[in-house]
Amino acid sequence: MHYPSKGCPSRRLFDHDASLVLVGIRGCGKRSLGFIAATALKRRFITEDYYFKKITECSRNEYLQRFGDQTFEKRNIEVLKIMLDNHRTGCVIEVGLGSLTRTIQEHLRQYAAMNPVIYLLRDMDHIRRLLKLEDNSIQLLGHGDPLHRTCSNFEFYNIEDCSRTQTGGDDGDDDDNGTSDRRSVGYSFKLKNAKEDFTRFVRFITGANTHDPSNDSPFVLLETPPEMRSYTHAIFIRSSDLASGAIDLAELESGGDAIELCVDRWAQDMASTVSKQVALLRRRMQVPIIFSIDVTSLGADHDLCFQVAEHGLRLGVEYLAIDLGQDHDRLRDLIVQNRGVTKIIGHHVFDPSSGVAWEDGRCYSFYLDAERLGCQLVRILRVATAREDNDSVRRFVDRVQSTPGSRIPIIAYNVGMMGRSSQVFNPILTSVTHPAIRRRDGEGEREREPQITAQDAMLALCQAYILDPLRFYILGASVSYSLSPAMHNAAYQSCGMNHIYQIPVSPSLAELERLGVDPNFGGASIVQPWRVHLCRQVSYRSRDAEAIGAINTIMPLRASPDGTIFPLQEQSRRRNQAGRVAAWWGENTDWISIMVCFGRNLSPRNAIGPKTTGLVIGAGGMARAAIYAMLRLGCRKIFILNRTLVHAEDVAKHFNSWASSQVNSDEVVRVLKSAEDPWPSDSSPPCMIASCVPEASVGDEPPANFEMPVDWAGNPTGGVVLELAYKPLHTPLLRQMRRVRSETGQPWVLVDGLEMVAEQGFAQFELMTGRKAPRRLMMREVLRNYVGEDGPLDEKTIQSRLEYVR
Structure with missing residues (x-):
């Protein structure tokens, strides 16, 4: 079936509260994903079934039985139009079978001029099994599915969840039970991964993912796009290689700040295939996607190239590379003006046969043309014929950057074997390859494709003294068994950095003073009991750390020879470089890891709302981070229990003071005086529980031997215990909650400290280095180096846990 090139709505920039519409055939997941989108965007969710019954006062099936097919179809179309027209803002709307009618499709095309309309598609074999359809029925159902492309402006492929305990979502089974064994240790609600994928997707296309003004930290990786960081890389893969199995996705997790999917073929069913490929890359990589087109492979069919580019915009990718050799007026009208929030990279490759050199004016003219066209970045490449070309490209970049006025980012380097040094020194989104990309026998080298890996580039930068070897430490009590050194050192090696992370001989506060004069000091992890104390001592800290009142990370602020501290944005670019330490910057990644663990594991039934409650055990730095994480998730009723009552009261006072000015709530944290007391009658039992007491006694803090009163775990929909x-x-506590889960059947998800320490390490690695954390590698090191009460973990347990790492 050919991709429809006409009639497809192309507008993709909308008012911030424009209602979002989901369309697709039965079984594609509209209801489950609609609920997820409504939760993510904090909007009302309206389904076609619900609205039909509201208007007609009977269900669709009842109406059909009473009035017959023709009357039902006419009335259904009328109700659908009313539903759409009366809910233009503030909603997520599910459109069911009515989207298969021409009348509603035409209405949706008009609707898409002002609203995002997302076409959801899914593997037809899965839908057939789900709905128990015969071959002829599934063929009829699938025949009309691609017509949804003609009345939508976005597209999302709902890929299946491959983990053992998650089954994916559907319209026919929306009970969110996930695995049938709700008491299993690995229990999690279904759509766990799809929830993360679709949440990011809808927040991106609606503009809800814009920079959070409350976070002023330039070191947070997610807050800074790759083009604003130093020496970033994009792993280059071809859609044909991905389709043929030449890429091991399980190993393609590190080495890139973005991933570039180059579409190098296009046939009848390639639209859906590419949609699925983008979905797979989103799920596996969790980095921005650059969507590009190999115009040479697609031939001279310019209409086809524009069609493929339009499809990339439909998929809501972060970047779309367009060939500047095509008609500029058409590029502007069809692509640039309809890009939505996708950034356009104006791209061109000069072959030696073109006669264009870096020194002449044509390269510079291409750059200026891309600026006038409205691109957000420019990428100009040239096939190198001599090593001297690498000096020429540096002079070209200097010319661009010295041009007066504000300039869009420039990506410029030579391709081919002779261009490798220019690839190493290009600071923005250099295309790289990866060991997980396997060359097919007899394929040979592709001249224009990447010749180096990100690890190669980073090692070369270190050898050229552009980047320096730094020393990182962990400071606090009871750090001798810390898993952080193994986790971080493995990540440094994987990423090609010559850093070292270690436990100092004397991990004391005095040691921190000594490290502060070491120009190769890269940063330190801070654990109990100094998180709160050091927060008051650092000269500068992020707003998150300020709000929490505790830090777990110290980073050096560098200064010029005259003692002037570089601006914060410059500090972030100087990560991985030695220099004079003039002050310390305090950060907190504990709250990020806690928020991730809760957000990932809360089921849709426990979506955070006005009645949601949280419980925090402890009153130290980790407890403060847990409270802040719950507040950032939207919870406004948090209870704190601590053995020393005055400490709990101090923490409650701190956050209630912060909340009164930040979230318009006077009392967000309440103190529970004793575990012997019943749960407060004016509040629901908690669905988020964080135990933040240490595993061994530290100061007056008790060890982690807490058990809850049974009635405190009485939430009928369960929740998450961290x-x-x-x-x-x-x-x-975990042993107790397993018993509760077994005896009551309540779907509690239990998250132990290994997942938490790994998530914290991921965030801290990215904060300290500015590189994407190799999550599976780091988690593998955590698991392999852990020695518990029963000894090391066996390989089967390690592999089982790695299945859940994303």
């Missing part, structure tokens, strides 16, 4: 201690791994 245990931050990991020695022992099976704490009394």
